[in-house]
Amino acid sequence: xxxxxPHRPDAASPSATTGTPRSSENIERIEVSRLIPxxxxxxxxxxxxxxxxxxxxxxxxxxxxxxxxVEQAGDRFVVHMDREALGDFPLGKYDVEVVITKLxxxxxxxxxxxxxxxxxxxxxxxxxxxPTADGTLIxxxxxxxxxxxxxxxxLTFPVVPESALKATLGILERTxxxxxxx
Numbered sequence: 001x002x003x004x005x006p007h008r009p010d011a012a013s014p015s016a017t018t019g020t021p022r023s024s025e026n027i028e029r030i031e032v033s034r035l036i037p038x039x040x041x042x043x044x045x046x047x048x049x050x051x052x053x054x055x056x057x058x059x060x061x062x063x064x065x066x067x068x069x070v071e072q073a074g075d076r077f078v079v080h081m082d083r084e085a086l087g088d089f090p091l092g093k094y095d096v097e098v099v100i101t102k103l104x105x106x107x108x109x110x111x112x113x114x115x116x117x118x119x120x121x122x123x124x125x126x127x128x129x130x131p132t133a134d135g136t137l138i139x140x141x142x143x144x145x146x147x148x149x150x151x152x153x154x155l156t157f158p159v160v161p162e163s164a165l166k167a168t169l170g171i172l173e174r175t176x177x178x179x180x181x182x
Contacts, residue, residue, distance in 0.1 A: 028145035030162045034169040037135035038176045040106045045069075046175055047109050047127055050077040053098070055175050058167035059160050063093070070109075075100045079113075102126065110141075122146045123159065138172070140165045 036043060046052035050065035060082075067077025076097050083091035094115060101124060102110040110126030123144040130137040142165060144157045 028147075028157070029141060029143040030158060030165065031139055031141040032162060032165045032169060033137060033139040034166075034173065035132065035135055035137050036169070036173045036176060038173070038180065040129040040131050040136045042176050042180050043127075043129055043136055043138060043172065044106050044109070046172060046179065048103075050079070050098070052175070053079065056168050056171045058164045058171055065098075070100045070103060073100050073103050075103070119148060121151055121155070122148075123157070125160075138169060140169055 046056065048069045048071070050067040050069070054062045054065050062079055063082050064080040065077055066080075070077065076099050079096050079098055080093065081091075081096055082093050096113040096115040098111045099114055100109065100111050102108055106129060108126065108128045110124055112120070112122055112124050114120045123142065124146070126141050126143075128139045128141070130139075142158055142160055144152075144159075147157070
């Protein structure tokens with residue numbers, strides 16, 4: 001299976017999470033999937049809401065967000081960050097702009113971040129949603145294949161580990177449940 005294909009959780013376990021298989025190849029993309037027992041529209045509402053990104057973040061870097069829910073590629077919002085959560089670079093608190101690179105309502109959202117560093121790093125985060133009889137199979141992905149070689153030499157990728165992507169899917173499920181029952 002290629003690392004660009006979605007990974008399916010075991011059908012016997014509705015909340016199973018799967019990850020990117022390891023190989024000898026130089027991996028530049030990770031994906032994890034989870035079946036969430038909620039309609040795609042409810043999940044997508046969290047993913048298009050700037051505060052939703054903060055609510056579901058498992059990396060600990062996202063502190064707050066400003067902006068309106070996104071509706072199309074090119075839309076932007078500001079995220080207040082704290083890199084100290086990762087313990088890799090002493091950047092402290094800073095702001096980035098999230099730039100939506102792909103938005104297909106109810107099906108997929110992807111973005112990159114732009115900050116003070118030039119040229120922009122150009123790593124892509126995203127979610128694909130696939131409605132199922134039991135809810136929505138959601139795949140979170142993180143792709144750094146478009147990085148300039150200079151960034152690959154200076155920074156360690158992935159910045160956000162696969163374990164954080166998996167944890168974010170669990171937090172997303174809990175967040176969707178809370179938002180739909182309030």
